[in-house]
Amino acid sequence: MIDRRVIPRLGEEISRLGFGGMRFPKNGEEVDVDAAVSLLRKAYDMGINYFDTAVVYHKGESEKIFGKAFEIYDRSTYYLADKMSIWVCEDEQAMKDLFERQLKTLKTDYIDFYLVHSLNRNHYKKVKEFHCVEFLQEMKRQGKIKHLGFSFHDTYPVFTQILDDYDWDFVQIQLNYLDWQNQGAEQLYRELEKRHLPCMVMEPVRGGYLATLDEERAKPFLEMEPNRSIASWAIRWVSSLPQVAVVLSGMNTIEQLEDNVSLLTNFEPMNEKELEAVGKVVEAIRKVNDVPCTGCRYCMDCPMGVDIPEIFAIYSRYRIFDKVKSFVGDYKETVEHGNGAEHCVRCGQCMSHCPQSIQIPDKLAMIHQLYLDKKAELEAEEAQQAK
Ligand code: SF4
Ligand code: SF4
Structure with missing residues (x-):
């Protein structure tokens, strides 16, 4: 007991x-x-x-x-x-x-x-x-x-x-x-x-x-x-x-x-x-994790459909495990479901509920840009290999 x-x-x-x-x-x-x-x-x-x-x-x-x-x-x-x-x-x-x-x-x-x-x-x-x-x-x-x-x-x-x-x-x-x-x-x-x-x-x-x-x-x-x-x-x-x-x-x-x-x-x-x-x-x-999201979901629902905790979870896994393909694949799925960070209009609604005081729109923009960069890198690698 x-x-x-x-x-x-x-x-x-x-x-x-x-x-x-x-x-x-x-x-x-x-x-x-x-x-x-x-x-x-x-x-x-x-x-x-x-x-x-x-x-x-x-x-x-x-x-x-x-x-x-x-x-x-x-x-x-x-x-x-x-x-x-x-x-x-x-x-x-x-x-x-x-x-x-x-x-x-x-x-x-x-x-x-x-x-x-x-x-x-x-x-x-x-x-x-x-x-x-x-x-x-x-x-x-x-x-x-x-x-x-x-x-x-x-x-x-x-x-x-x-x-x-x-x-x-x-x-x-x-x-x-x-x-x-x-x-x-x-x-x-x-x-x-x-x-x-x-x-x-x-x-x-x-x-x-x-x-x-x-x-x-x-x-x-x-x-x-x-x-x-x-x-x-x-x-x-x-x-x-x-x-x-x-x-x-x-x-x-x-x-x-x-x-x-x-x-x-x-x-x-x-x-x-x-x-x-x-x-x-x-x-x-x-040294690695710069988005201290706990996944509590108090920031949800975002009026634009952005899945904030999911995006932060994907990013956090990337920072810890450093797996570029998984990051790009997981994030792409979120984008395809219409829940990607590109829909954020910076209304700020989510931030007032975030217990971790995360600058959510800034972090989302950073992650989305990272996704675009990594996706482009992977595509370039694949194109190179196909030659
Ligand atoms: S700031 Fe962006 S992520 Fe947050 S609620 Fe508004 S649209 Fe959604
Ligand atoms: S409220 Fe903050 S800590 Fe909680 S899920 Fe949303 S971003 Fe993460």
């Missing part, structure tokens, strides 16, 4: 690993509901007791799957985390209706951990306008919420402002060994430490990126522990931080679940040598 720890500030005993319901297995475009339900139940059986969902995960399907998966269990044996995704609410009443709907969908009278979702300066304006936190505090007084927190994607000054404005029980941030210094995550973590606020961690493997490092970059890990998965280093690194209450992982296979659970059973924090290896890998990664 996975380790559980009492978090004194919350008075709750939480498993070190939490299940994030944003990347369930799929059958083509649709979520495979039966597979997702059995994965959640398997996680429960393995001792995971923290389950995190949101109305925007799998277009509302995730909450439904949670409702179905947990209806067979005693409500006091697991924690549900859900979120107010303010950007899907047209007005204050729609926000209140959404909360009530979430309770119904989850088939519960209360939500253990409720978060104001993905706070950045834009979403926070709307949160204030709709008196969102005041409403959620009232829900807490009525017993419909046990602990109130927020998840965050912006800069340090915005973070401290939000922390100062309200009395929070916990906070969820993106934390992994790559973002620690790269994206200023250390500063956010230290602030939580200073305020004694439990830290829930999302993106411990950075949307899967830290699970798929190539051999060259992962060399320090492979030399030290050849049989250990690359992803395990990311999970263990973040779990070694003392202020971390739970690490969320969006698992979609039994193997991933078993691997993660085994890592956090009889857990020992990383030692100096292991931390040194992580430092070397960070250096190696920093």
